[in-house]
Amino acid sequence: MSARASISVDLDALTCYRQIHGLPLQPVDAQGDITWRVGVARLLDLFKEHNLHATLFVVGRDLEHDAHRELATRAHREGHELANHTYDHFYDLRRRTSDVIHAQLQRCDDAIEATGAPRPVGFRTPGYNLSHPLLQTSQQLGHRYDASVFGCGPYWLAKAAVMAFRELRGEPSRSDRTDVRALRAPRSPYIPDLQHFWRRDITPPTDPASTYWEVPVAVLPAGSFPLIGTSLHLLDAPGLERLWPLIEASFPTYFDLEFHALDFIDADDIRDEPDADLLIARQPDLRIPWQKKRARYARTLSLMTSKRTLTPMRDLFATPKAAELFG
Secondary structure, eight states, rough: OEEEEEEEEOOOOOHHHHHHHOOOOOOOOTTOOHHHIIIHHHHHHHHHHHOOOOEEEEEEGGSSSSSHHHHHHHHHHHEEEEOOSSOOOOOGGGGOOHHHHHHHHHHHHHHHHHHSSSOOOOOOGGOOOOOOHHHHHHHHOOOOEOOOOOOEEEEEEEEHHHHHHHHHOOOSSOOOOOOOGGGGGGGSSSEEETTTEEEEOOOOOOOOOOOOOOOOOEEEGGGGGGGHHHHHHHHOTTTGGGGGHHHHHOOEEEEEEEEEEEGGOOGGEEEEEEEHHHHHOGGGGSOHHHHHHHHHHOOOOOOOOSSSSSSOOOHHTTSTHHHHOOO
């Protein structure tokens, strides 16, 4: 079996970034949220050009909007997987009651299925803030994998520092931090202990065909460098090419390159948004022009499709193929 990779995208609306930065929330206008009507449309066009199918983690409440629902339906028609990113994108969902957790995941599944897409088999929690009740609920609802573990120490520390800084300024972030033990988790897909999600389950699965998997966000061991959209901008012009030998050595069988819908828009796209200047100041990636981003992404996708078999997560982790690679 050839080496695999996935492209995943969290379709977080601009509201999510307002929450992170402690900014006032704003209503969505009739045209839809900017990350959907511009960002999602762009990513679908780009992926179509490269003939690849991605896994899109969808926030259920966004599908209440007609324009967003049409884009989600288009994504399904074009072969992309629609996966569960909860209904309301509560960053502190891991701290909520079991009833709230269950409702958030089930309502998102229902909203995605209502678009005509298959009922989701994958889950990613907001902000990578995972807990064992979240994993257990995901499994109970029939999901086959979670893709929330993000074992990047610098990211965890930076997030903690920003949250503390916002608190001191009287602009508390509505984000959250995952259990620090997530930093110990394996870097490649594994069968998680549902009581200690950062550990492998040492009990052999009774039915490998229905095994529940953890698919970590890819983080290179050298310097804990994450393979996410923002990383491509840090690498600048040479892009992922300079890291490819290390990627091959670190992930010989599989890795996932994660984006957010925000990665597909720029400062010009949000100039008319309330608090646009604050958002641009606090999200440096918005200051990179879309055409420059597009060129970097296109080069990255061309490299990946030339080196790996790209597949949505469902086509690997909801089938016995995962056991062949990682069992």
